[in-house]
Amino acid sequence: MTPRAGRIRTPDQRLRVFVSSTLQELAAERRAARSAIEELRMAPVMFELGARPHPPRDLYRAYLEQSDVFVGLYWERYGWVAPDEEVSGLEDEYNLAPTAMPKLIYIRHSSAREPRLTALLDRIRSDDTASYKSFSTADELGEYLRGDLATMLAERFDASRAPSPGGATPPPETRLTRLPSPLTELIGRRREVDELVDLIGTAGARLVTIIGPGGIGKSRVAIDAAERLQDRFDGHVAFVDLASATQPALVIAAMAQALGVRDTGDAPLADKVTMALGGRRSLLVLDNFEQVLDAAPLLSTFLSEIPGLSFLVTSRSLLRVSGEHAVELAPLAVPDADDVDDLPRLLAVPSVALFVARVRAVKPDFELTPGNAAAVAGICRALDGVPLALELAAARARVLGPKAMLKRLDRQLPLLVEGVRDLPERQRTLRGTIEWSTRLLGEAENGLLAQLGVFAGDFSLDAAEAVHAEMGGDADVLLLLGALVDSSLVRQRERDDVSLFSLLTTVREYALERLEADGTLEAARRAHAEYYRSLSEEMSSALTGRLQAESVRRLAREYDNLRAAIRYLIDAGEFDAAARFAWNLYIFWWVDGHLGEVRGLMAELLRTDAAISDVTRATALYYTRAIVFWQDPDEVVVPGLSESAELFRSSGDPSGSALALISLALALLSAREPDPVRADEALETSLGQFRDAHFRWGEAMALVTLGRVALLARKEHAALNRFEESLALAESERDDLGMAIALHHLGWAHLLLGAIDHARHCFERSLTVSAGLGHDEGVAYGLEGLAAIAAAAGDVERAGRLAGAATSLRERSGLYNAPTFSFHEAYLAPLRGSDAADTLAAAVAEGERMSSETATAYALAPEAAS
Known part of the structure; x- marks a missing residue:
């Protein structure tokens, strides 16, 4: 399952699993498959609808080519056979799957199967590259698929450790290739791509700028060159889209997002990016740099601090910094x-x-x-x-x-x-x-195209419809978008089975000019901000409970637009609306790793000379104090959080007050002279306020924190009770984040009480839920807990690999600076001082080279145990 070059890439860049099935009869099974795949932090590739202008066969062929695993789900129907075709799409997908691709086949029990499907299944059973199982329910399928994928990754890890013919042990899979790869072939640019590959790969140039006007093909050439350079950089290649970056400060944020670095706000983001890139050879493709030329010195700083880093930049203008090599892209040759x-x-x-x-x-x-x-x-x-x-x-x-x-x-x-x-x-x-x-378009299509200019990055059909309606339009937006896609003025792609749209930079510039010429630019920007403000209200409650993971993914798909909307509100002086926007999406900012950026925005509100409401000040104080509760708690954090809690309470927001009190308690425990009595009082008050507000998510968080206080005081049984209460609440709400946090803490309580099997179960569940949510911090905690379990069992190699993987994940995702609630180092310490020290150190080094996905699968698969 080694990643291959030349494939479509999505922003998550996880191992990709192509799911083949008929669409209607297996809807529940497809949902179960998606859930199982995402729990292991892989990316499901589920072909749903043809995308214009590509024929469906070309589309799913392209998706197959960029996938790592083929999963076939079959029941009774063979599927529709298109005109001029001899087989259904279902069979064609199996036929087109590369021979070397692992194939997991799941067949639902039936006594009424169509003959052609029976014939296909008979052929599959004779295929020695495929494994297959029968199942009865969607839940059973999910369990099978989850276990089989975890085992497959564990086997890949074991294979990566097998001695090579020369006796060396190759490192586990650690490639971090994050490149988009268009469906179409690059034409007429071989010479330019060769020149770029030679400059960077052979001559060792570390800053190469592709210059040329908009629409000349700079991005596409850069992507193809980066694809060819992957092996030179051990697969550590990432694409950084700066199309929505409007100021130099956003360059670092875009780099962090592309690399999976979380902006937790506890340290400068540039330091986190430097940590993530340190100790490895990496190539970053920075696209559309002409918008942020003032950030060019930043690249020089990164190059001087990170010896293994190289940049491939696309820009309409030279960066004019030391060490820059330029390759100018001319138009394609025309016929004579x-x-x-x-x-x-x-x-x-x-x-x-x-x-x-x-x-x-x-x-x-x-x-x-x-x-x-x-x-x-x-x-x-x-x-x-x-x-x-x-x-x-x-x-x-x-x-x-x-x-x-x-x-x-x-x-x-x-x-x-x-x-x-x-x-x-x-x-x-x-x-x-x-x-x-x-x-060549009608008035309605042109009007919509202009309005779409206010979007930053990808946007959904719902967003386009809302802005169009707010601007007084009443046309069928889906029909208009179809015409714009067919005209290549709007780009369409699928992510999480959702159609997303975007404009190329040049087209977006044209659209904005049309709005400005018509005098409607401000109205369109306000309509855009209003849609995302309303979305934040809508999603606030959905971010707790059973829709949490889906809601986080939905918001992440349009993150650039969320950022643009809150920026508009602040620039327009609508501080109360901006603070409310930020507060509504608190859990999203946390899980998806944007608290640092929001902290900076809220700091602007505290610095303004304009009057702001008490609840806005409370919100701004919370964001600027709570996420760094351990930094200078006595002088800044404790007073700020105390004021925040009181302002929330007096403004009639008991949940806000209760959340501030939780952070206040943590700060009191981190003070130079810890105050556990006052911390306990704050937490009991918090718990009461959450209960009065009937906010179960908050109640669960307060219970976990009370349990932490008890556990730190070595009152293990009291802590266990609190954690079990918290878990019960989270499970009743089906809240993934709450369950992951409670399970992690419950695991430590069980382990400290000597109940190892209970502890293992809790850590494994916490890891699984965190991975499905895409919560890197929870994944790191889960790996650390299981490392302690392995150490307690005397499994030195497993303990070391898991601990090393957790450390690497924290460093690569920017989570290394905050204090952690993990005791795994205490379990590793005896091994470090024993005869097993060298074995442990070697295993830690192996784990540090593991990807998060591989480490998660290794931790969860029983076969992975040494």
Whole structure:
């Protein structure tokens, strides 16, 4: 299951599991499969709907190529056979799965199976690359899949430790490849990609900038070069999209997000990124840097502090810093008059090859012929070989033939280009082509395109509909978006079975200009902020309880827009609305790792000269004090949290007051002279306030903290009771975060009382829930707890690997600086002072090289035990 190059990549970048099944008859089973896959921090690839303009077969072929494991779910139906096809999509997916890809097949019991499905299953049973099991219920399937995937990862870990022919032991899998990979082939850029690979991989250049105008293909060339450079950097390659970064400070935040570094607010984010990148060779692709050129010195700082780091940057302008190597990207070559009469020669011209390939994506039967060759060549010349312009034109091939298209371009493009004379030549051509594309659309489509300019990064259909409605529109947004996607003006992709949309930077700039010209830019930005403000209200309650994991994923998909919305509210002086927005999403900021950024925003509210309400001040004090409760508690934190709790209480928000009191208690225990009596009083008050407010999540958190106080006082049985109460509340609410926290603490209470089996069960459940939630801190805690279990059992190698993996996860995800509630080091200490010290040290080193996913599977699989 070694990751392969040249594949579609999603932001989570986990091991990807392709799930093949019919859609309707196995809906419950698909949900169970998704849950099992996500609990092990893998990414489910579940093909649901065809995405324009790619035929479904091409789409699921591409998704298969970028997956690591094939999971087949079968019951009674064989599936629909499309016209001109001989097999159903279900069988075709199995046929297209690479031979070397591990295949896990699950067959639901049935006595009424369609004959063609029976024949397919008979063939699968004879396939020695596939394993299969029968099941009866969705829950049973989930258990099987969870165990099989964990075992598979554990086996991969064991295989990685097998001695090589030369006697060396290769390290476990630690690749961190986070690159998007488009469905289409890169055309006409081999020379430039080779030059970049030679510069970085051979000559050792550490800062290379690809420069060129918008739409020239810089991002795509950078991605292809980075794909080829993966092995030179041991797979540690990440793509950092700066399209939504509007100020230099956001560059570090974007880098952290791409690397999976959590901004917990307890240390400068730049330090966390440096820690995450230290001790390894890494390549970061920074895309759209022209928006944040003032941040260029920051790159020099990182390069000087991290010897193994290299940057590949795309920008419309040079960065002009020491050590920069520039590669300028020119337009694709266009045909000359002699090429037109020789079709093979004409098709070999890069601009023509690109245009024809993109036309075939929307019109599969298109062929270059003597009758259309001159028109195709004319189109490529008219568009100056600019790749994005060629793609925009090709998207029109469904309704315009080459001759009609060229006629329109000849008539309109010169006038449109003249209208943007303040831009460089190639950029004028592209902007003219965008304008030409929009003129082929209706008024409603153009209106929506302009409105979409206010979105930062990916956005959902719901968001687009809300902004459109707020701006007075009443059209069918889905229909309009379909037209914009078909015109290549809007990009569409699937994530978590949800359609997400985005605009390329150049198109977004054009859309914003249209809004400004129409005088509606401010109204559109307000509509955008209002949608996400309303979303924060809607999601506040969903972030506790059974919808928690789904809600965190939903918010994470549109994080750039959340950031833009709260930024708008602050800049507009709407401080109360901004604070409420921040408070509604507290659990999301925590789990997804953005508390540090929110802390900075709330600090702005405390510094403003404008009047703010008591509840806004309470919120700002909480965010700026609670997340660093152990830092300077006496002088700053305790007074600030005391004031926050009182302001929340007097403002009629008992839950806010109770949450502030929990952090106040932790700060009192961290003071130079700890005050456990006052801490206990604060926690009892907190518990009462949560109960009065009927807020069970908060009640569970207060109980856990009371248990922590008892455990630190060596009152293990009292602590056990508190933790069990907390777990019962979290389970009644089906709240993943609450369960993970309670289980972790319960594990330590059991272990300190000598109940090892109970402790192991708690730590394993906590780890599983945390991994499914994507909560890195909980994963680290789970690994540490199980390391203590292994150490107590005398399993030195297992204890060391798990402890090393936990340490590495904390360092790589920015969680290394905060105090932890873990006693695993006390269990490792006797081993460090024994004859097993060298074995332990070697195992720790192995664990430090394990990825989080591999470590989680190793910890949970019984076969992984030494």
